[in-house]
Each structure stands twice: as C-alpha cells, then as structure tokens.
Amino acid sequence: MSKPPFEFDTLALHAGQRPDAETGARATPIYQSASFVFESAEAAAGLFNLERTGHVYSRLSNPTNAVLEERIAVLDQGVGAVAVASGQAAMHLAVATLMGAGDHIVASRSLYGGTHNLLSYTLPRFGIKTTFVDPRDPAAFAAAIQDNTKLVFGEVVGNPGMEVLDIPAIAEVAHAAGIPVMIDATFTTPYLCRPIELGADLVMHSATKFLSGHGIVIGGLLVDGGVFDWAASGRFPTLAEPFDGFHHLNFAEEFGPAAFIARARREGLRDFGACMAPTTAFHILQGIETLSLRMARHMENAEQIAKFLSEQAGVLSVLHPCLPSHPDYELAKKLLPRGAGAVMSFEIAGGREAGVRFIEGLKIFSHLANVGDAKSLVIHPASTTHHRMDAEALVAAGISEGMIRLSIGLEDAADLIKDLKAGLRSAAKGGR
Amino acid sequence: MKTQLGGATAFYGVGNGEHAPEQPSVVFIHGSGMDHTVWLMPARHFARHGYNVVALDLPGHGGSEGPALTTIDAMSDWVSALLEQLGIGEAAIVGHSMGSLVALDFAARYPSHTRSLALLGTSTPMPVSDVLLDAAKNDDRAAMVMANTWSHSAPGLMGGHKSPGMTLYFGGLRLLQRTPEGVYFADLAACNAFEAGPVRAEAVACPTLVVLGNEDKMTGPKQSRAVASSIQGARVVELDCGHAMLSEQSNAVLAALKSIV
Ligand SMILES: Cc1ncc(COP(=O)(O)O)c(C=O)c1O
Numbered sequence: 001m002s003k004p005p006f007e008f009d010t011l012a013l014h015a016g017q018r019p020d021a022e023t024g025a026r027a028t029p030i031y032q033s034a035s036f037v038f039e040s041a042e043a044a045a046g047l048f049n050l051e052r053t054g055h056v057y058s059r060l061s062n063p064t065n066a067v068l069e070e071r072i073a074v075l076d077q078g079v080g081a082v083a084v085a086s087g088q089a090a091m092h093l094a095v096a097t098l099m100g101a102g103d104h105i106v107a108s109r110s111l112y113g114g115t116h117n118l119l120s121y122t123l124p125r126f127g128i129k130t131t132f133v134d135p136r137d138p139a140a141f142a143a144a145i146q147d148n149t150k151l152v153f154g155e156v157v158g159n160p161g162m163e164v165l166d167i168p169a170i171a172e173v174a175h176a177a178g179i180p181v182m183i184d185a186t187f188t189t190p191y192l193c194r195p196i197e198l199g200a201d202l203v204m205h206s207a208t209k210f211l212s213g214h215g216i217v218i219g220g221l222l223v224d225g226g227v228f229d230w231a232a233s234g235r236f237p238t239l240a241e242p243f244d245g246f247h248h249l250n251f252a253e254e255f256g257p258a259a260f261i262a263r264a265r266r267e268g269l270r271d272f273g274a275c276m277a278p279t280t281a282f283h284i285l286q287g288i289e290t291l292s293l294r295m296a297r298h299m300e301n302a303e304q305i306a307k308f309l310s311e312q313a314g315v316l317s318v319l320h321p322c323l324p325s326h327p328d329y330e331l332a333k334k335l336l337p338r339g340a341g342a343v344m345s346f347e348i349a350g351g352r353e354a355g356v357r358f359i360e361g362l363k364i365f366s367h368l369a370n371v372g373d374a375k376s377l378v379i380h381p382a383s384t385t386h387h388r389m390d391a392e393a394l395v396a397a398g399i400s401e402g403m404i405r406l407s408i409g410l411e412d413a414a415d416l417i418k419d420l421k422a423g424l425r426s427a428a429k430g431g432r
Numbered sequence: 433m434k435t436q437l438g439g440a441t442a443f444y445g446v447g448n449g450e451h452a453p454e455q456p457s458v459v460f461i462h463g464s465g466m467d468h469t470v471w472l473m474p475a476r477h478f479a480r481h482g483y484n485v486v487a488l489d490l491p492g493h494g495g496s497e498g499p500a501l502t503t504i505d506a507m508s509d510w511v512s513a514l515l516e517q518l519g520i521g522e523a524a525i526v527g528h529s530m531g532s533l534v535a536l537d538f539a540a541r542y543p544s545h546t547r548s549l550a551l552l553g554t555s556t557p558m559p560v561s562d563v564l565l566d567a568a569k570n571d572d573r574a575a576m577v578m579a580n581t582w583s584h585s586a587p588g589l590m591g592g593h594k595s596p597g598m599t600l601y602f603g604g605l606r607l608l609q610r611t612p613e614g615v616y617f618a619d620l621a622a623c624n625a626f627e628a629g630p631v632r633a634e635a636v637a638c639p640t641l642v643v644l645g646n647e648d649k650m651t652g653p654k655q656s657r658a659v660a661s662s663i664q665g666a667r668v669v670e671l672d673c674g675h676a677m678l679s680e681q682s683n684a685v686l687a688a689l690k691s692i693v
Contacts, residue, residue: 004602006589006590017590017591017592018592045480046477049480050472050473051472051473051477051480051686052473052686053682054594061596061597062596065596066593069596070593070599073597074601074602078602080598083597227606249448254475256610258598261597
C-alpha cells in the first residue's frame, strides 16, 4: 500500500531530477565542485545547523549525487539514501551508523566474499562480531540474536549457492526482537526485488554491478526504508540518544522516519568520508535509466542459459533459482516473480583442471572478478579468488573445485550458448 | 521533551535548544497524521536564534500519548493547557494544514497568548473529500497514500527534494504511516467538522501571515487567500509548491516565517 505515484520504468528515468531551472539542461549535470558558495553568513550557519537545505561540501552532499540518491531511494521505496564510494563502503557505513564496539550482527552465511571478510576478520578487530547462519533457516537467525545484536543481514540471492532469502520470514523474527534487517540487493536491483516492500528496513547496493550495467565505475548506495522505530527498539543509542558529535542532536526525535539516513550522512559521511565522486553518480544514473530494459534481457538470457547448462553432459549441476531442481525454486517464484538475477554457478565435470580449461576455451565471456556487467562474465573461484584453499577448505566455503560462476550479460543468447559449448568441449578434451 | 498533561505524556520538540520560557516563544502545530518532525528546520532555526521552541505533538501523534482529540476546539484547548504547564505566556503560533485551524482557533480564543500567527496551507472551512474521509474510516493506510499523493505538486511527485538524498513522496508517506490506527481519521474528521473558522478569523487581532502553495490540491490557493482576506491586515506569501510546503520549499517557508515569528 505504498506504491509511488508513477510506475517503476518512469521513475527510473525521472525520479529526483527536474530539467535545470537556469540552463534547461535535460540530463543531470555533473556538479564537479568540491564546495558550494554560501548565500550569506547567516545562510551558512543555517546549513551547518541543519535548518536549511543545500550543499556545503561534496563529501557531505553534492547535487549530482543527490539525484542518484533520491532516485534509488524512490525505486526502493525508502525515505532517503546516501551514495558512497563502493558497495563495501555502503556496508561499512550501515554498520558504523548502527553500532560500535561490543555489538553484534547476525548474518546469512552465503555472502559476497568481501562482505564475509569485513564481518568475520576486520570488524572483530573493532569489537563487532558476527554470527553466521544458514540463509534458509529463519529460526537460526532468531536463535543467533543476542542482547547486543544490532543488525540482521543477508543477500536477496546468495552466492555461489544462489540461496533465496525469505525476507518476510527473516524480518518477522528480527522485528520480534526489535532488530532491523538490512538486505544486500546488489544482484537483484529494485527491478527484481524491493526488500523494503517485503519487510526489510535498510537496503544496500554495490552500484558497480547491475544498477550501472556498464562496468565503468565503483559505487555503493545505502537506502533507509524509514519504517523502523529506532526509539521503540531501545537498542540504538546512536539514533535515539543525544549525539555529542552534533550538539546533542537526537536523530530519532528530530528526524523521525529519516533518523538512520540522516545520521549516516551527518556522522558517517562527515567522519569516515567514503563519498562518491559526482562523475561516478552521473555514470550510475545513466545505467539506471535503462535498468528495466537491461534486467529484463539479463533474465531472458540467464534463464535460457541455466536451462542449456542443466542439459549438458559435462555439467554435473547448475545452481539458479529458475530451475525446478533448485531448492528455492518455489520461494523465488513467490518473492522474485521477475526473476532471481543473472548470476549462476555450475559444477563442471573434471574438477579444478577442467575448470581452468573451460575458462580458457571461452571467447565471449570475459574472465574477471566482477558481476553485473552488460557483457557476460565468468570466474573459476578455485583457481582465482579462492586459489589458496585446498579441496577441504573450499567445501567449507560452499565452493567446489569444479565450480564456475557466470554473470550473464546482454549479448545474443545464441552466441553465449555457442561460447559455452566451446568451453565445455575444451574442458572435456583436456580430460582425456 | 516530555511533560505530563491531563494524566498523559505530552511530547514537544525544542529544535535542539533548551526549554527557556523566559525567551520569546514560538509554537509549531503539525497537520493531520503528522508530528513535530515536519518542523525540523524552522524549529532548529528559531532555537538557534534564542527562541523558546515548542514543536508539539498533538495527543495520539509522535511522542504524545493518545487518544487523539476529535475537534479543533479541543486541540486548541489542549495547546493552551500545554503552554500554561510550560509557563509560556505569549507565543508566535504557527500551524500547517489541520494545525493551521488549531492555530487560528487558538489565536481567536486566546488572544492574550498570541503574539503573532502564521497559517500554512490553510482553508476554512477545510472540507475533506468524501473519498478521502471514507477511505480514512475504512482503511486509513489507503487514505494516507491518497492524501500523500495529493499533498505534493506535480514536480514534487517526481522528486527533486531540496534536502540532499531525501525523497519527498516516501518521506511524507512514512511519517503518516507511523500514526496509530484511527488517529488519521479523527484528524480529518476534525478538519471537516470545524465550522467556526470564519468567525474565528474575524476575531484575530494579531499580525498574521498566510503561506500558500500555488499547486496546493488539499487547501487551494484561492481558499488560503480567502482566509487571509477575512483576517484584519493579514499578509500572504505565495510559494511554488504543493500542500507539503515544509518539505518542497523548506528554505522559502523559513524565510516567510522569519518575517512573522
Ligand atoms: C553482493 C555484493 N555485495 C557487495 C559487493 C561490494 O561492492 P563493491 O565492489 O562495489 O565495493 C559486491 C561486489 O562484488 C557484491 O557482489
């Protein structure tokens, strides 16, 4: 019951921007300026005291970034957003806004490797610990919640298992304990999934991926749904108690539904400083303009390729929720009716060596460490991102020696299938 | 800040200032289904400039306990009781939408407590359409979506918030959605039933400012002008925005308020 007044595709082109009043520029101008002149000394004081709107310094806000922020916030149905330097920075900003040393996170076990590193190795050094649980088990999330838990976290679709998170069920157990849910929606974008609509409170994106589509920038977005009651929860002194770092400002009291995103900007961007460059914001906006068209094509191609791979003799298994063999097939149909994303993984016969030969046999798929480009991408974790791990350690990480991850792009599916056939042939050949 | 009034907790924001009743006071009264957070920016401005700010939450809204009051008269009596409790003799009274009716009623009935008056997005009578009133009665969440849509100007609906990174549409909606069930209908019904407006307007004797949005679909520019012309000496400021002027034109609203508070 909170649908915006225009349809998604229209908002993806227009939300947050009006033609420039002075020049008539229709496209969003790039405001490549570090700072902005104050109208007067009184207006300057007003800006610093949050009693006027406007821009001061591009670490805190920038007019180009503001268009991107408002656009993603509207698409995700939130009260506001902050654009940051990377997806990792978005994750860090959320954690730093919600908690400090001595606090705790409950997270799905099936996460992007970089997020896993941050949660399991780096944040503990700052006194923040994470308990990892099975993404398919809401009861496990509930059981892992402690008195000091400040966040429940997961990805819409995990990786490499492509587990679909039951966001409504997980939000229910988190909210019962007075804890907010943040969802990493990088793989799905608001075109496929709007976590806030499903019951989540916060959303983060690596905008580097499908939101951009062109693979030319690194960026992150953090969206506040404006639905969580920080004061009622009683667990959030950063949001519901006076903040000495801002003249005793109580964010929940003064900003109401926008408390989280206000603090993320006023403290997190101000003090940690991981802001987005305005030119990056411009590039991401160019991507979002065609998000619907691209995602629809990504899904068409991905579903064809998942089906193709599942029928090949040299392929032991394919993991994508669009396949009836996937454990989350039914859940994906319910929560992700437009598709479960264009990333998939499969297990090639012949293990590590076959995986290497497969990759080397491809001509169209690019072998690199990224997902969500308009071009199709491939990676073999056992010989790249996880090359230090032996077979046993790989199994513990949910990865096998013959596992290949694909990010399906926008090329003609027939050409992609031809390419995959060539890869499978070279994998099989070397095996004999 | 919190105080006890008639056995219930009453909340009021102070714009990050101190409660200082010896300073000149300014009282902000929010509209239907809203709370003190709509006054974030003006409250902070006047607090910084040495005013005693009372951005109150009417009963049942924000941090004030319910039940919601059901008539505009009852609301202005409640405001009077709150000011008395806080030791405030005289104040500039600022109201938006339903709050403008409360402010108008208060200024007429408690003239010695009213230094000046600012009515934002006002109309009297303030008839609420049957569609909206029925929706609010049957399913107030649906009514909130309707009213929030009508509260923004055409450009405002597409966005372009002046506060970086915020959304106009969802910012308004999420605030309404915090209101406990039943409160929004009580508010709209109170606006709809308030018939004393023209009589109260004639009785206002203090300096008065009416701020109107030229794209206001809830309380149209014509109706706002009519209110102004029925108040002795009232000035009008017209802004380029819809009913949700506090978020669509925050800086211009502040500039207007500075001239009357
Ligand atoms: C699901 C997911 N989350 C977060 C990130 C981190 O984003 P970035 O690389 O923009 O920092 C990535 C990047 O690969 C990702 O795939």
